[in-house]
Amino acid sequence: MNFSNKQNNINLIISKGWIPVLFIVIMFSACKHNVYIDPDKPPIISSHCDSDTVYFQNTILPLLVSNCATSGCHDKKTHKEGVILTDYASIINSNIINLSNPENSKIYRKLQKNNDDRMPPPPADPFTPEQKSLVLKWIEQGALNNECIENADTCDTVNVTFNKSVVPVFEANCYGCHTQPNPAYNIDLKNPDDLARIVEDGSLVGSVKHEAGYFPMPKGYDMSDCDIAKIVIWANDTTFSGGGGDGGGNGNSCDPDTVYFQNSVLPLLVSNCATSGCHNQSSHVEGVVLTDYASIISTGNVKPGNPAGSKLYKVLNGGDKRDDDIMPPPPAPPFTGDQKKIIYDWILQGALNNSCDEGCDTTNVTFSGTIWPLMQTWCTGCHRGTYAGGGIHIENYDDLVVIANNGKLMGSITHDPDYSPMPKNADKLPECQIASVRKWIEDGTPDN
Ligand code: HEC
Ligand code: HEC
Structure with missing residues (x-):
């Protein structure tokens, strides 16, 4: 067929109105050169x-x-x-x-x-x-x-060892992002210290099991159940010497250099930020909920080990951008330097869900040494200024004496059904702290 013949054929097709046929011819010849793959084909x-x-x-x-x-x-x-x-x-x-x-x-x-x-x-x-x-x-x-799908009985979860079971999984799924020179999230999976840290703080298991409060790993797809099982079994069976992590256990005494989530961080966030209209379960402004560990880690965008990269810390200083609001927003006072340092150090130390046992000594209760610090940790954030919860002010000694004497203080912290349970949106205070408040009231609310 020569050129003029082909042209005649095309003219014929068009003149007969067979344009659709022409399209099919063009598409067919395109397919012959570039084999088409359907991108949306399910697996x-x-x-x-x-x-x-x-x-x-x-x-x-x-x-x-x-x-x-x-x-x-x-x-x-x-x-x-x-x-x-x-x-x-x-x-x-x-x-x-x-x-x-x-x-x-x-x-x-x-x-x-x-x-x-x-x-x-x-x-x-x-x-x-x-x-x-x-x-x-x-x-x-x-x-x-x-x-x-690997056959269940070809998944060897009995003889799990680091080199034979875990390394191949890391090689296929993790090392690409988590090794030098730029390990993602500062986690180098070939570095034993990093590995010990993420095993102890639970983030390795939490991330591969896609548990709430952890970033799901690997990013973008699911590993096989067998691979997940190998990592979990190895992590659960392995203890690292010299580690200081404590997945939230009790019974350990307080180390002055450690910031404990349950003792210091949670109360600060609950009383300053998890207030109604702000970051409690029902208001969750901007999706941020600050009432419990899992919500704080995920919605506060906390990056363990990296306070400066954590939204929770950044907003205390006003955030990245000029027009970002400082938290807590005015008229509430900003966090003090000491309070910011608590959040900073806690994130730097790995943002663990840890707690310590402060011991209970009710023999030596004073207003300045025991009661007021307790109020500042748990109560004053909600009970000051124009928005004081329930119109109750707890801003100084005199304010506290008022509610101590009318029974509201003990009624609310002991969760007496006649009173609103305090601290609001949080668990009851530890028994020892309640006992201290009771002792101070029995002593006649001294200003000592
Ligand atoms: C594509 C890159 C990429 C891959 C692949 C990847 N990670 Fe990550 N990983 C990241 C980044 C980035 C972060 C920081 C959090 C985020 O942005 O999701 C992170 C965070 C983590 C964390 C901290 C999680 C937390 O909530 O504290 C752990 C643990 C972790 N990765 C382990 C792994 C393991 C184990 C694998 C393999 C099974 C893996 N990662 C695969 C990029 C990756
Ligand atoms: C998250 C904010 C928040 C925190 C934290 C908080 N309160 Fe309250 N409080 C309120 C609100 C709001 C009310 C009004 C009643 C209600 O809404 O439950 C209130 C009411 C009270 C009342 C009146 C109770 C009644 O039944 O009349 C007392 C007393 C009180 N709070 C004491 C405390 C003490 C003491 C603490 C610390 C241990 C504390 N609050 C922590 C928000 C808070």
């Missing part, structure tokens, strides 16, 4: 893993997410050169796979390069030859969105 799940097949969900996605979909590279936010490597649809839509000529796929060519243009770029390690050939083989097998 094909096999009930066993075939050793000759490379599975996208089990092998390729973890590899790409942990080595390439990091922030500043190919995550959704940065998407360098329009390439996003966070999930099947984005990978396919990034136009980096060529099914008719797998070795010519952009993604494979980038992995193969030896110069600075290679991916991942230096100083990150290049993919190993095995990792590169997995990517190539997956494309040769059709770049499918496939997944296999």
Whole structure:
């Protein structure tokens, strides 16, 4: 067929109004060159893993997410050169796979390069030859969105050891983000101290089990139940010598250099911030709830070890941006230097859910040494100024004597049903503190 003939045919088709036919012809010829992959195809799940097949969900996605979909590279936010490597649809839509000529796929060519243009770029390690050939083989097998489920009895959870069970899981899912030179979140999983810290503070287990209050790890996809089980079993069976963590246990005495969440941080936040209209369960302004550990960690965007990067701490000084509001907002007074330091040190020390036993000594109760510090920790944040809760002011000695004498103080802190239970939105005070207040009242509310 020569050119003029072809032109005649096209004219004929148009003149007959067969435009749809023309479209089909064009689409068909396009498909012949660029094999189409449906980005939205749900995963094909096999009930066993075939050793000759490379599975996208089990092998390729973890590899790409942990080595390439990091922030500043190919995550959704940065998407360098329009390439996003966070999930099947984005990978396919990034136009980096060529099914008719797998070795010519952009993604494979980038992995193969030896110069600075290679991916991942230096100083990150290049993919190993095995990792590169997995990517190539997956494309040769059709770049499918496939997944296999390991047979439950091939998951060895009996002989769990760090080197044989945990390291391979970290290698496939975590090291890409959590090793030098720029370990995400300052957690270097190859550093024994970092590892000890996240085992002891519960964040390793919390993050891989996707528990509330922890950032779900790895980012962007789920690991197999078998891999999660290996990490959890290892973490639960391992104790690190010399560690100071205490997952919230009781019975330990207070170390003066440690800031305890239950003793110091929670009361401060409850009485200054978890007030009605602000950050209690029902108001949760801007989604922030500051009534309990899990809510404080997640909605306060607390980054253990990094106070300056934690929203909870930043807002006390007015936040990043000029127009960000300082918390607590006026007319409430800002946190004092000492109060800010409590929050700062607690985050720096790992933002643990810890507590200590202050011991109970009611023989030597004084207003200045026992009662007023207690009020400042638990009560004054809500009971001052124009918005004093229930119109009750607790701003100085005289104010407190009023409610001590009319029975409201004891009634509210003992949760007597005739009174509103205090501190509001929080657990009852420890018995020892209640006993101290009772003693002070029995002594005749001395101003000592
Ligand atoms: C794509 C990069 C990436 C991968 C892959 C990744 N992490 Fe993370 N990880 C982060 C970032 C970033 C943070 C900080 C929190 C956030 O932004 O989600 C973090 C936080 C954490 C935390 C602190 C969680 C908390 O709530 O305190 C732990 C523990 C952790 N990762 C462990 C792991 C483990 C174990 C794996 C592998 C199973 C893994 N991470 C895989 C980037 C990653
Ligand atoms: C989160 C804010 C908040 C905290 C913390 C708080 N209060 Fe209150 N308080 C209120 C509000 C609001 C009321 C009004 C009644 C109500 O809404 O429950 C109130 C009422 C009271 C009353 C009157 C009770 C009655 O039944 O007449 C007393 C007394 C009182 N508070 C004492 C305290 C003491 C003592 C503490 C510290 C141990 C404390 N409050 C901590 C908010 C708070």
